[in-house]
Amino acid sequence: MQILKDEVKNSIRQAALAEFKKHGYLKASIRQIADAAGITPGNIYRYFKSKDDLFDELIQPIQEQLTEVLRVCKQEVDNTLCTALSDHLLILRRIDASLMLLFKESSTELTILLNLSEGSQFASVKQDLITLVHQIISEVFTAELAPTGTLPLRDQLSARMIATTMIESICLILRDHEDGDTIKMLVDELLYLFCTGISEKIKLAQA
Amino acid sequence: MQILKDEVKNSIRQAALAEFKKHGYLKASIRQIADAAGITPGNIYRYFKSKDDLFDELIQPIQEQLTEVLRVCKQEVDNTLCTALSDHLLILRRIDASLMLLFKESSTELTILLNLSEGSQFASVKQDLITLVHQIISEVFTAELAPTGTLPLRDQLSARMIATTMIESICLILRDHEDGDTIKMLVDELLYLFCTGISEKIKLAQA
Amino acid sequence: MQILKDEVKNSIRQAALAEFKKHGYLKASIRQIADAAGITPGNIYRYFKSKDDLFDELIQPIQEQLTEVLRVCKQEVDNTLCTALSDHLLILRRIDASLMLLFKESSTELTILLNLSEGSQFASVKQDLITLVHQIISEVFTAELAPTGTLPLRDQLSARMIATTMIESICLILRDHEDGDTIKMLVDELLYLFCTGISEKIKLAQA
Amino acid sequence: MQILKDEVKNSIRQAALAEFKKHGYLKASIRQIADAAGITPGNIYRYFKSKDDLFDELIQPIQEQLTEVLRVCKQEVDNTLCTALSDHLLILRRIDASLMLLFKESSTELTILLNLSEGSQFASVKQDLITLVHQIISEVFTAELAPTGTLPLRDQLSARMIATTMIESICLILRDHEDGDTIKMLVDELLYLFCTGISEKIKLAQA
DNA sequence: AATGAATGAGGGTTCATTCAT
């Protein structure tokens, strides 16, 4: 019953993915992964140097894609002179669209990366995402509320909170749902809710 | 070097609070707590019967207060005939106000209770909170969007998502901030954002 | 040096049996068992779920046999109308014979079950045995010494003492000897001694 | 609230005696003894070097008395030319009487010494007692059953078993009863039972 | 003389990782 190396490696990846999704990085058990893959624990170490290594090999690609998306978005935000509110919301939409794209390709990996990577080297990825969104929202706020000066502390904090909340909310939707259409619908609704709220807030402040 | 008992107990509580906040209940290590408190692991057991007991003694009081708040709110939701949108938002405000009150007294404990209690007896508290808010939002949606029939699946999911997001967002604010006034401000802003969004959504749907 | 699984399991059982016999259930040390078995403590848990599980797997079978014997004997004692002295002595002989049978198969286990199981789920087995024998002897005494009334307190105590002594004596023989024939001989002698003594006591009392 | 040294030492002794009787040497807890004595654990070590030392100081005196009794009895057995059955039974009675005497003075200590000293230096005392009784019974058997030759192995074993059983039975009576008169009655009955049995056995063998 | 907080070695147990087969 000889199994080709790639088949085995694949079955390990699959089993590991399921285990990481179920228990998160820290509580995932190598033994359970081996069992689910139909092999022995020791054999995993012929394919992966360590639990960390296995996790990395599964999650790294999507983390890289996400990082790349973030990099591009950040560049746009940094380099483009976008003062109009709609421009910024566009960028938010683009971030959202990118996440949706990644999700369609690798929903499990993305969920793990964003929600279940505590204790691994990717624990900070979510924060990077938040930082980016924060930057965008800060600019929106500055442009609209303090075009010539400094954003009041209150609004700075508010921007940060909204950024955190938006990203975490998307993560929660990913955590709680599997169906792509449902997720898209809920994220749309969420973004609508946030954008409406933000617009109203700005209107109110400008009044 | 002999230290007074209360000092030691206090330093254990402090160290434990930090450790629980850093690693959560399950991954918190008694040895690390002991190290941080400047004593040996065994000595902790002169002050607390077990890891569980230590956690409970730190978190129980605030959990009890929170449970009491939930109980009262649930009673109101169940018993009162409140069909007006404003009634429901009032209840949301009350929940918020209660949380703020608890927070002012014990921010770290509340964070641990809501975000880091996995594996302990308090693991379900956040979910209870979400369930309550979900119930309220569902009633608002039903009253406004489908007063005579059943809420569409789409709006059911939406209500659940919003409930989850609201509570988790408040938890995030608690996690990220220590100053009471800042927290109050941010939560107010968040609730305003959500309520505005919800109102607009309803208006849109009714149009 | 890789050893076959069964060999290791066997060596654990052997080491555990020796350790339990030497120190009893409570004071037996997993680390010592591991040392004696030539392995590490953690490895024991590949073969047995817990100290309890290890003890049970060693002792349970013989406990079940013993319990079954007790059950049958108790039924006979309860249901049969046996007023003759000889009937009762017959039952004692039967209990004895059953114990001998069990012993031939598993002397060490029986010793542990009866003498060294404090703290385990089997702690009460010896007392059950004593209670059964006590019941029988009480009936003999009542039938012979107070056929129409109540047995004097003195004889009640005496019956209890003799029951305890008989069972404990058998346990001692089991503890001190390994050879089946020797044990059978000694128990026979012991029962003869007790039965003779009891008969004489009764004759004396009736005179 | 200065307490005289002797009072404290006394209260420790009293508390320790109760604890040792309740849990035996091994499982007795220094902390519980301290609590029961109304002092702190550390203070015990001003009066006793160790748990062992405390146990020794309580049990040693009675162990010495017992040893002395044994020594004298052994001398009699060794030096006296006693061929008659009755002489030997007399010695058995004397051993019994000595034990009873010791018991009347220090029932708790004797019970502990004989039944609850596992793990201490006195664990073997009971065996010494058994050895002495064994010697006596062996001589009786030899004199009666093989006056000119060697006692058959069967009877040697039998003698040992009877010796063991007699002593352990007395220990059981001490363990189960507190009232001096009851104990005396039961031991008498036991000795009568044994002696009758032994006599009958000899008669039977000689027939 | 007394305290009682603190220690440290040991208890049972788990699990990622290694390695002889």
Added chain:
DNA sequence: GATGAATGAACCCTCATTCAT
């Protein structure tokens, strides 16, 4: 390649003993 038994460090916890006060 693959096995899976074995390891070793870590987990929470207990308790006789010590020692600064």
